[in-house]
Amino acid sequence: MKKMNSVVKKETLYIALWTLILSVIMQCVFLIIGKWDWRVMTGNLLGAGAAVLNFYLMCLGVLAAVKKEDEKDAKSIIRMSQSLRTFMLLAFAAAGAVFTCFNTWTVLISLFFPRIAILFRPQFDKKQDKKHENEAGENADE
Amino acid sequence: MLELAIGIILGCCALGAGIAMIAGIGPGIGEGNAVAKACEAIGRQPESKSAVTSTMIMGCAIAETTGLYALVIAILLIFVAPGIMVDVLVSAI
Numbered sequence: 231m232k233k234m235n236s237v238v239k240k241e242t243l244y245i246a247l248w249t250l251i252l253s254v255i256m257q258c259v260f261l262i263i264g265k266w267d268w269r270v271m272t273g274n275l276l277g278a279g280a281a282v283l284n285f286y287l288m289c290l291g292v293l294a295a296v297k298k299e300d301e302k303d304a305k306s307i308i309r310m311s312q313s314l315r316t317f318m319l320l321a322f323a324a325a326g327a328v329f330t331c332f333n334t335w336t337v338l339i340s341l342f343f344p345r346i347a348i349l350f351r352p353q354f355d356k357k358q359d360k361k362h363e364n365e366a367g368e369n370a371d372e
Numbered sequence: 373m374l375e376l377a378i379g380i381i382l383g384c385c386a387l388g389a390g391i392a393m394i395a396g397i398g399p400g401i402g403e404g405n406a407v408a409k410a411c412e413a414i415g416r417q418p419e420s421k422s423a424v425t426s427t428m429i430m431g432c433a434i435a436e437t438t439g440l441y442a443l444v445i446a447i448l449l450i451f452v453a454p455g456i457m458v459d460v461l462v463s464a465i
Contacts (some may be wrong), residue, residue: 236422237422237425237426237429238429240426241429241430245433285433288429288432288433288436289429292407292425292428292429292432293425295407295410295411296407296410296411296414296421296424296425296428298411299411299415300411301408301411301412302408304404304407304408304410304411305404305405305407305408306404307407308400308403308404308407308432309400309401309403309404312399312400312403312439313400316396316439316443319440319443320443320446320447323443323444323447324447324450324451327447327450327451327452328451334447334451334452338444338447338448341440341443341444342437342440344433345433345434345437345440348430348433348434351430
């Protein structure tokens with residue numbers, strides 16, 4: 231089996247972790263407003279799974295496109311990847327809307343979790359940069 | 373008359389969903405251009421490949437959000453809106 235690229239692994243783990251945190255928050259909100267039932271949970275699982283899978287496939291698509299020497303090839307790869315992923319998301323969202331065992335709203339809300347995770351990314355990067363700077367400063371003092 | 377009204381509601385919802393999905397074309401074109409420029413940048417500075425790829429992934433995820441909005445609107449128009457609108461129509465009659 232091919233080894234997973236470190237950048238893809240890091241970014242996907244970051245998104246998956248944030249998706250998990252946001253899923254827990256959403257479950258809590260549904261519990262507080264008194265609308266929680268098992269369909270909320272299954273809808274959340276379907277939506278969050280589709281969102282993380284979409285992000286992972288996008289990472290693979292970008293990686294494959296970046297490896298190409300020709301710009302036109304890279305463009306066509308990423309366009310094809312985007313179209314196929316949109317169809318995949320459409321299928322997941324339609325399944326969430328058609329089958330009664332899923333709550334439609336939780337499926338659709340969960341699809342936006344990676345975007346919310348990226349919103350917090352600058353703060354996370356700043357903290358990491360500060361940590362590296364502090365470590366570098368301590369090493370220089372020694 | 374009621375059947376005609378329901379037919380018009382269903383037709384308009386389907387039309388709206390189709391029009392909403394036009395927004396799905398934009399991210400593909402945008403991402404394609406961004407990746408093409410990333411290839412150029414990596415070709416110029418191969419040592420920055422990891423940083424460029426990481427930034428590209430985040431940029432692509434942000435660019436895709438518009439397509440996702442369109443997808444959600446289309447799904448709501450196809451599966452949720454017709455039921456609500458028909459209920460409103462029937463209760464009004």
